[in-house]
Amino acid sequence: DAGITQSPRHKVTETGTPVTLRCHQTENHRYMYWYRQDPGHGLRLIHYSYGVKDTDKGEVSDGYSVSRSKTEDFLLTLESATSSQTSVYFCAISEQDSSYEQYFGPGTRLTVT
């Protein structure tokens, strides 16, 4: 299995607070992605990174920011959490662009009350 970890695995937070989720990989893959998964929806891309300090927006980027200061770490920050951001968040990595399969982390279940 690809070496991808996410932390925390579960979090409950209050509306209006900032939250940071961490994705860590040991595969030295260039591409990293943040998705959210909600019932009735497919995985939706929030942001992705194609190298250190190189990031771009995905389909549902509003209210989220990311940073990648090292190859192995990709951080997702919710600036001011809202109840609509309650979801399961998955990090994924791929060796090249999305022409290659993506390997997913175990997910973070976030609840915003």
Next chain:
Amino acid sequence: GQNIDQPTEMTATEGAIVQINCTYQTSGFNGLFWYQQHAGEAPTFLSYNVLDGLEEKGRFSSFLSRSKGYSYLLLKELQMKDSASYLCAVRDSNYQLIWGAGTKLIIKP
């Protein structure tokens, strides 16, 4: 807009064969993926099709028709452990993956 359609849920019997369909309308096409996701777990890669035809990998096969915007995943000799959601994803002209909502497959003894 971009759209990927899959049945929400399917039921099949252990030992049987099941076909899960996926139709897509996307801005461009640069490949189609199938992933398996067990409840509470991460998706895992099953197959990738970029040319028309059938790709076989053990008990699983995936078919693609680009002219029809259609793919299916065929699972043979179903086992209880095949109970999972199956996700179809298409890579569009911008090389972004567009995901379907997934098909929940229930296997009964």
